[in-house]
Amino acid sequence: MxxxxxxxxxxxxxxxxxxxxxxxxxxxxxxxxxxxxxxxxxxxxxxxxxxxxxxxxxxxxxxxxxxxxxxxxxxxxxxxxxxxxxxxxxxxxxxxxxxxxxxxxxxxxxxxxxxxxxxxxxxxxxxxxxxxxxxxxxxxxxxxxxxxxxxxxxxxxxxxxxxxxxxxxxxxxxxxxxxxxxxxxxxxxxxxxxxxxxxxxxxxxxxxxxxxxxLAHEKLATAKEALEERVRERTRDLQTANDEIQRYAYIVGHDLRAPLVNIIGFARELDMAANAIMPLFARQELQRDDPAIVKARRAIDEDIPEALKFIQASATRMDSLINAILSVSRLGRLPPQPQSIDLAALTMNCIASLQHSLNEADASISIEGRLPSFVSDARAMEQIMTNLLDNAVKYLSSERAGRVVVRGSRIGSQVRIEVEDNGRGVAPSDHERIFDLFRRSGKQDRPGEGIGLAHVRRLVRRLGGDISVRSDGKTGSVFSVMLPSDLRDAISKGAVHG
Amino acid sequence: MDDRHQTVTIVMIEDDAGHARLIEKNIRRAAVCNEIVGFNNGAEALEYLQPNGTEPHPAAHRPLLILLDLNLPDMSGLDILARLKGNEHTRRFPIIVLTTTDDSREIEKCYDLGANAYITKPLDYDNFSTAIRQLGLFLAVIQIPEMA
The missing domain is CATH 1.20.1330 (f41 fragment of flagellin, N-terminal domain)
Incomplete structure (x- = not known):
């Protein structure tokens, strides 16, 4: 004034x-x-x-x-x-x-x-x-x-x-x-x-x-309206950018596959060709001390199979990476289906499907207190919980008996779900990185492609929420998922792309 | 191979030369000797088949089997599929869709448009070879549409 x-x-x-x-x-x-x-x-x-x-x-x-x-x-x-x-x-x-x-x-x-x-x-x-x-x-x-x-x-x-x-x-x-x-x-x-x-x-x-x-009041109202409009604009821009990235990922994934089909296909053809030549060298009448023949034999017996093995292994690995990109990008293409979720029952189902790994690791998962019910996408929630629990069991510490705790609470119009384990934890420098595609933390002694958490974060964000991790990198970790308690509201407010 | 099968011409619409070669190799390996006519883009293939013309193209008087790749540089394979199946001169030709994707929605769409079979170009080459060889068996049993 x-x-x-x-x-x-x-x-x-x-x-x-x-x-x-x-x-x-x-x-x-x-x-x-x-x-x-x-x-x-x-x-x-x-x-x-x-x-x-x-x-x-x-x-x-x-x-x-x-x-x-x-x-x-x-x-x-x-x-x-x-x-x-x-x-x-x-x-x-x-x-x-x-x-x-x-x-x-x-x-x-x-x-x-x-x-x-x-x-x-x-x-x-x-x-x-x-x-x-x-x-x-x-x-x-x-x-x-x-x-x-x-x-x-x-x-x-x-x-x-x-x-x-x-x-x-x-x-x-x-x-x-x-x-x-x-x-x-x-x-x-x-x-x-x-x-x-x-x-x-x-x-x-x-x-x-x-x-x-x-006048001040009107100015304030105008400013607020402008601000809200800007937020809406940014949300739209972000949504557009996000959609673009997804289309891009899909197209790239798709187009990368075509050359890969050739690499794998012709590697296999080469293999067949080599196999066709191989009987020739087994013939008795061949001059075994002829250096040219020794060299060709080695190429047929060792060099070509080795090269083909590496080509095939790399192509297979590349194929699984492309599949991951395709599956993560495909997630965003299906609109979420809001429905009532009984988190306790859903978690029990996930635990049951992990029973084999739990027995092997001699670990246990328990639910602490009452888990909230809320409205979200059931399939996405199932994947989120399965991935988090699977990770918790996968990265337990060999030094202590594995204990995983699931808890949840409602905070205003949000629901917080936490999965806590006493496993080997995530180093603080990796807290953000682990949610990126193909990125993993700690000693690489467990099978995996670095897809699970990227997938989870993609799903959580798709439901209008976010995920974070707390860990000292030694004694365990807590993965915390925040979600809107009613996905329908989030969709109608434009916070989630329906 | 009896004479009837010899008359079936395989039209392959595939832009990737490598893929085309691999498919051909596997077809031949399955002892299928039918003529293969290849196109590396949609426009030329449509010109050959002329699905929009009132008179069928001379080539279309022969029984054809169409192998169609969905990812073409100039037009969508789905578009070609829809046009071939929407024209009375070409709609009875069996169409086998070839694609790199295993997206179930895309597969459904192909069948909705009238595709007769769907082969994913898998990264597991042996499976792919098997599928193409089964195509040879398929050629042995398909009913060739009655020509006018």
């Missing part, structure tokens, strides 16, 4: 951290503003309460005055009923109002309230005095009434002034609350906008990253 992964990761985490911080700030700001709004609202409530109490006190004063007026005009004591508790009620409201105003931090409140209290007090005193004068039957002079009106005016002015001051404070508090709410709204909008922008950036980041991933 051209783009460093770390950078993408750190950018994404930075966005996440920033968005989180903004959200925390919004929550904290909302908390602060709501606290402040709460304080302002409670202050506004205090203002209203103070106003209410102040108004209530002044109303009580007015009621007291009208109660007094009623009594003065009618001398009816019933009018004095509201008057009786009025003074205490008014004082309590005034005191309450003063406390509220003080708590609102109104600096002028104590002085104004003291003046108001004083005026109200004097007014009540004036009201009580006039009432008691009327009760005693005396009249009231104008000066008293005038003094009372002045006190009322003074009290009303103070109340109005204080209410105006309170109204101003309330307006201020409401204004503050409004501004605070606006700020909160603005903060929230900005915060949300920031979070949205960050989210969009993160999303874009994610999209581009997943697009990159998608």
């Amino acid at each position: 051209p783009r460093p992964r770390r950078k993408v990761l750190s950018l994404t985490s930075a966005i996440v951290v920033a968005a989180s911080l903004i959200l925390v700030a919004i929550v904290y700001g909302a908390h602060l503003f709501s606290q402040k709004t709460g304080q302002l609202a409670s202050a506004a409530l205090d203002v209203s309460l103070a106003e209410l109490k102040l108004s209530r006190a002044f109303n009580i004063l007015l009621e007291a005055e009208s109660s007094q007026r009623g009594f003065l005009l009618t001398h009816d004591e019933a009018y004095l009923e509201p008057f009786k508790a009025a003074r205490d009620a008014m004082n309590s409201h005034l005191a309450g109002a003063e406390i509220q105003m003080k708590s609102l931090g109104m600096a002028t409140a104590p002085v104004a309230m003291a003046v108001l209290g004083n005026a109200a007090d004097q007014k009540f005193s004036e009201l009580e005095r006039t009432i008691s004068l009327v009760k005693q039957g005396q009249t009231i002079d104008a000066a008293t009434i005038n003094g009372g009106r002045d006190l009322m005016t003074q009290a009303r002015d103070i109340v109005i002034a204080q209410r105006a001051a309170l109204a101003a404070i309330r307006a201020d508090k409401i204004d503050q609350a409004q501004r605070s709410a606006e700020r909160l709204a603005l903060l929230t909008i900005l915060g949300v906008a920031a979070v949205v922008i960050l989210s969009l950036i993160a999303l874009a980041q994610f999209m581009s990253r997943s697009k990159e991933l998608q």
Whole structure:
């Protein structure tokens, strides 16, 4: 990837951290503003309460005055009923109002309230005095009434002034609350906008990253497909090359035989010709001391038969080599026939056919554990096992009793079959060579053409498997055959030429 | 040898001169004196036998025995076999296939195409001689096709 992964990761985490911080700030700001709004609202409530109490006190004063007026005009004591508790009620409201105003931090409140209290007090005193004068039957002079009106005016002015001051404070508090709410709204909008922008950036980041991933994925898939195609191509090429080699081997084998027929045929004819001459030399009348006749006789009696013997032996040997080439090349021409194989039964059959050699060599073959069943070509398997077991028995060591062990196991979709012997082994330098045609290992003291293992390897490969040998070259060897457990799968996958 | 046998001509289609000579030697050794006409390629042999012609070749009026090698330089012996057996003028001539292979599938194919006998040119020369000499006996008993 051209783009460093770390950078993408750190950018994404930075966005996440920033968005989180903004959200925390919004929550904290909302908390602060709501606290402040709460304080302002409670202050506004205090203002209203103070106003209410102040108004209530002044109303009580007015009621007291009208109660007094009623009594003065009618001398009816019933009018004095509201008057009786009025003074205490008014004082309590005034005191309450003063406390509220003080708590609102109104600096002028104590002085104004003291003046108001004083005026109200004097007014009540004036009201009580006039009432008691009327009760005693005396009249009231104008000066008293005038003094009372002045006190009322003074009290009303103070109340109005204080209410105006309170109204101003309330307006201020409401204004503050409004501004605070606006700020909160603005903060929230900005915060949300920031979070949205960050989210969009993160999303874009994610999209581009997943697009990159998608592209990488597609590239990988293409590369894999190309690789598989190449493997298929190589397999086809190998198959073609292999087929060619087989045809070549077949043709060569075939064509080599024609001259061989002549060599053998005419050697035999020569033999017959020599035999025809031979009686001549047996005749008595021949000059036995004639050097020419002695020479010719030797040629007829010794040289020609010797030459013919070598010609015939070599031709026969060449014929068996050609036969081996033909038989190995012919193997590849028959398509393998997949069928279910009971390896244990097949091995038992091979052992039975080797019984004679086993008795002669005083050796034994045993099957270790359970041999797997699988699907392959039965005839090929029989030849493979017979060859391997035959070899194992053939190359036992004279130093110890021969023991051959056959074991097998299934490994995934493969089957491994091992033939282990304690014979003379195969030198490490020959591990590959012994599978070549006409190549043999060790002391050449056993009959054989070096065909068996080449044949086995050809068969095993034909079945989609391979064969190898492990040996220290002294204490025995293990031939290990790996085969697909189901030849049908191998054929359908193209691993085996069906 | 009676006169009837003398009239049978042996046509040998064999490209290897050595093989041809060895076969001839063994035939003669079996006291078979019939005329032997040899060809070392398929084209000339077919021209002689003319199996595709509507009129049989004058040579084909005589009873023939054909010895056919499968490995010829110019065409496959199997091809010649199929053409000879596919033509009404030549299909009754006995054909004996000679070859170096002992491949059972090839032998089967020859019999499927109508070969009358099959002789492997063996590396064991004595067996080969015996087979050719038996061919002499074969010549003594074959029914010569009725000529038109």
